[in-house]
Amino acid sequence: MNLTTRLPGLMLKNPVMPASGCFGFGKEYSQFYDLSELGAIIVKAATGEARFGNPTPRVAETSSGMLNAIGLQNPGVEKIIEEELPFLRSYDTPVIANVAGSTVEEYVKVTKALNHSKDIAALELNISCPNVKEGGVQFGTDPSLAKEVTYQVKEASDYPVYVKLSPNVSNIVEMAKEVADAGADGLSMINTLTGMQINLKQRKPIIANQTGGLSGPAIKPIAIRMIYEVRQALDIPIIGMGGIITAEDVLEFLLAGANAVAVGTANFQNPLACPEIINDLPSMLKQYGFYSVEDAIGKGHV
Amino acid sequence: MITKQLLKINSHMQIAEDTFEVVVQSPLAKELKPGQFVHIALPNHMLRRPVSIAGVDTQAETFTIIFKIFGEGTRELSKYQAGDTLDVILPCGTYYPIDQLEIDQALIVGGGIGVPPLYYLAKTLKENGVKVTSVLGFQSKDQIFYEEKFQVLGDTYIATNDGSYGTKGFVTDIIDEINPTFDYFFSCGPTPMLKAVSHQLEGYNGYISLEERMGCGVGTCYACVVPLKQDPKQSKKICKDGPVFSANEVILS
Structure with missing residues (x-):
């Protein structure tokens, strides 16, 4: 079974990668398995300076999912380049850096800094974090801002740029078209949906930030629908994500039109989620009549 | 070395109101130190539940956990019985030095x-x-x-x-x-x-x-952080850098 899939700047041995924010910078999960098994790794978001994140509690469990409001805590792009990314060199798997910021200038600064790293293969442009006060999802919900930041980052970057879209919009195709027009090499979709959960005894939201991003199987049908819609309208490569737990979920994303997939919340439930999915892929694809991953991409369209 | 194991429950009994003691068989039991916890997966729950270790029997290769029903996850855990299997990540976190x-x-x-x-x-x-x-x-x-x-x-x-x-x-x-x-x-x-x-x-x-709502339990997700006294902007991860801290190291809120 041929599991390879090709995207701009990424020749992947299989289509499965951990999603940004759900895998740190790889060290912890390298204790559980050989990271070379992964198709790629999307590391945690980098901002221009260190960010300390939101107050705790930062997570809450929901039906078939979870809310999180970490708030882009990270040591800043320079420290990530110097202290985190080199660890991943020893693995035979491409690394995608996640670029975040409050302003276009910060996004460009992070992008330019990452040009100096030889440890990455592509950028994921995070314009969809719902948990920070400034920037983040603003860029991902306003089409003109999304276009502007994509254009500037694309101009500044030596690496292919995948723009991570927010589902918190009424027209996902419009957003996809705007960032594609601005030169995005690919899309990454979807980020989390803004949600809230209230503790009955305390009579207040469980998460200190009040709102958090909903992830996990609860959002999978939304991700599938959005990828399907974008695939109907555009040929742009898509890394699909949103609630993937099993190899069957991966096939559903491929059928919707994703060229590769990212696994997020499932890593928390099962640290071995990614390698187990990869292991299950060949027989599952065969069972559904496919001879390769690329064979299945977009085949769910009627 | 941290790992994920499927472990058999040797005994499961209520020891106080809403409070349960569970003895679990594991070849890793002898490696568990006072202060560390195990991270337990439950059916139909996205997040694992961190539970601290109340004892280890190195001869029998078992460890004991004690938990109280606080919500749906711990209620589920309270329904397990001797002979059932638990999906556990262990050992997690630091220990009393x-x-x-x-x-x-x-x-x-x-x-x-x-x-x-x-x-x-x-x-x-x-x-x-x-x-x-x-x-x-x-x-x-x-x-x-x-x-x-x-x-x-x-x-x-x-x-x-x-x-x-x-x-x-x-x-x-x-x-x-x-x-x-x-x-x-x-x-x-x-x-x-x-x-x-x-x-x-x-x-x-x-x-x-310290105790906190956790995500991954292994240090990747930054859900369970605690600010440091010497620089409140800096924080440590409770699941990986803790749960044990020097008493004057962190800011409790």
């Missing part, structure tokens, strides 16, 4: 579901020749567990919030009353109790163990 400490006398201060890891600690200290004094707080008489087990290890004092058993009030009231001598104190319990104890015992050497 007692091997590096010169201790003759230790003060143990535990509250509610913070008591279990302190039992494993107190037992280990006692085995190392340390004199142990334990001050334990519970909401009410129905919730008390392990009193006799602590008594075997040394002087043990109980406080209940409602006065239904022992001293009416808090662990801090007992500490005021008995004025114990000790080299180090070790505390685990609800954050308000930890704050009160840390404040009361300011100037003494001690270690505390």
Whole structure:
């Protein structure tokens, strides 16, 4: 079974990668398995300076999912380049850096800094974090801002740029078209949906930030629908994500039109989620009549 | 080495109101140290539940956990029975660094579901020749567990919030009353109790163990962080850098 899939700047041995924010910078999960098994790794978001994140509690469990409001805590792009990314060199798997910021200038600064790293293969442009006060999802919900930041980052970057879209919009195709027009090499979709959960005894939201991003199987049908819609309208490569737990979920994303997939919340439930999915892929694809991953991409369209 | 294992439950019993003791078979049991926790997956729940280790039997290769029903996850866990299998990540987190400490006398201060890891600690200290004094707080008489087990290890004092058993009030009231001598104190319990104890015992050497809602439990997701006293903008991860911290290291809120 041929599991390879090709995207701009990424020749992947299989289509499965951990999603940004759900895998740190790889060290912890390298204790559980050989990271070379992964198709790629999307590391945690980098901002221009260190960010300390939101107050705790930062997570809450929901039906078939979870809310999180970490708030882009990270040591800043320079420290990530110097202290985190080199660890991943020893693995035979491409690394995608996640670029975040409050302003276009910060996004460009992070992008330019990452040009100096030889440890990455592509950028994921995070314009969809719902948990920070400034920037983040603003860029991902306003089409003109999304276009502007994509254009500037694309101009500044030596690496292919995948723009991570927010589902918190009424027209996902419009957003996809705007960032594609601005030169995005690919899309990454979807980020989390803004949600809230209230503790009955305390009579207040469980998460200190009040709102958090909903992830996990609860959002999978939304991700599938959005990828399907974008695939109907555009040929742009898509890394699909949103609630993937099993190899069957991966096939559903491929059928919707994703060229590769990212696994997020499932890593928390099962640290071995990614390698187990990869292991299950060949027989599952065969069972559904496919001879390769690329064979299945977009085949769910009627 | 941290790993994920499917482990058999040897025994599962209720030991106090809403409080359960579970003994689990694992070849890794002997590697679990006082203060560490295991991260347990439950069917139909996205997130695992961190539960501290209340004891280890190296001969039998078992470890004991004690938990209280707080929500749906722990309610699910309470329904397990001997012979069932648990999906566990272990060992998780740091431990009380007692091997590096010169201790003759230790003060143990535990509250509610913070008591279990302190039992494993107190037992280990006692085995190392340390004199142990334990001050334990519970909401009410129905919730008390392990009193006799602590008594075997040394002087043990109980406080209940409602006065239904022992001293009416808090662990801090007992500490005021008995004025114990000790080299180090070790505390685990609800954050308000930890704050009160840390404040009361300011100037003494001690270690505390923290609880927080966790995501991954292994240090990747940054869900369970705690700010540092020396620079409140900096934080440590409770699941990986903790749950055990030096008493004056972190800001409790």
